[in-house]
Amino acid sequence: MKRVSQMTALAMALGLACASSWAAELAKPLTLDQLQQQNGKAIDTRPSAFYNGWPQTLNGPSGHEPAALNLxxxxxxxxxxxxxxxxxxxxxxxxxxxxxLYGNDKDVDAVKTRLQKAGFTHISILSDALSEPSRLQKLPHFEQLVYPQWLHDLQQGKEVTAKPAGRNLPVTGKSLKRPGALLSFTLSAIFPALTTSIPTKWKANRCGTKFLMNN
Known part of the structure; x- marks a missing residue:
């Protein structure tokens, strides 16, 4: 009888330990208002192009949550x-x-794991992330950062967000030998306001392809 009681106590202790671990893994989701009331910080786990301001899907929200960080x-x-x-x-x-955190499940889980290893103990999901387009923030001139995957998909003839319309794009392998011509054509087709200022230089960075304008 005593042995059974000891086993029961051990099982209960293990159960409590597991419950505590699950609680740490699955902190209660927070809205942005709730997070701000707790002086917390939102972290965007998406690629930086989407954080900067490029829409992730056709007609999707553009930008990041107010004061969010990008990891x-x-x-x-x-x-x-x-x-x-x-x-x-x-x-x-x-x-x-x-x-x-906010982003897709895989990205959120990856960032959560690294932050937990770094000692963070209050990690939640931002439950209303990207749900109110009017409050989203964008980096100034984000449209000058065209991310590599977008250009690659465009060259392959795939459907892309904000695809230039009205003319056939010179996206053959031959045209890519003059990337400045293709990229300036692409940008001017997407953003007509840029047609008076044609890019003359470009360079790649972690956020995408940075265009240095004549102006």
């Missing part, structure tokens, strides 16, 4: 523990303060 899941395999800790320090994040 793209795609960066994680290139970030050492020291680099992640430096990123945390630069953004004045505290491990015991609430953070709420």
């Amino acid at each position: 793209s899941a795609s960066w994680l395999d290139k970030m050492s523990t020291e680099q992640l800790n430096e990123w945390i320090k630069q953004h004045n994040l505290k491990a015991d303060a609430p953070v709420a």
